[in-house]
Amino acid sequence: xxxxxxxxxxxxxxxxxxxxxxxxxxxxxxxxxxxxxxxxxxxxxxxxxxxxxxxxxxxxxxxxxxxxxxxxxxxxxxxxxxxxxxxxxxxxxxx
Numbered sequence: 562x563x564x565x566x567x568x569x570x571x572x573x574x575x576x577x578x579x580x581x582x583x584x585x586x587x588x589x590x591x592x593x594x595x596x597x598x599x600x601x602x603x604x605x606x607x608x609x610x611x612x613x614x615x616x617x618x619x620x621x622x623x624x625x626x627x628x629x630x631x632x633x634x635x636x637x638x639x640x641x642x643x644x645x646x647x648x649x650x651x652x653x654x655x656x
Contacts, residue, residue, distance in 0.1 A: 582631045590619075590636070 588594045588606075591613045596605045607627045614621050620635040 578633065580632060582633060582636065584628075587629060587631060590631075 582590065587610060591610045593606055593609045593613060596603065596609060598604070605627065607629060610629050611621075611623060611627070614629055614631070619631065621629040621631045624630055
């Protein structure tokens with residue numbers, strides 16, 4: 562799924578592609594544009610989006626405001642660089 566890249570002066574980067582999806586792109590991906598209340602319990606848009614992403618297995622992180630942050634590679638299926646391997650080290654004698 563390819564989402565359009567929106568460019569504006571606030572988010573204008575020197576790279577042609579942004580690392581993270583924009584808020585309107587996350588809204589489009591999840592289909593959730595506003596919060597709701599069910600049985601008197603209010604849930605924010607971000608809470609609903611986080612639930613949607615978790616149930617679909619889409620990788621994301623939550624920032625301090627509870628907003629889901631999704632890398633573009635998580636959606637486009639690009640491989641992320643694996644963490645560097647630790648080198649071999651001998652075990653200490655008698656440990």
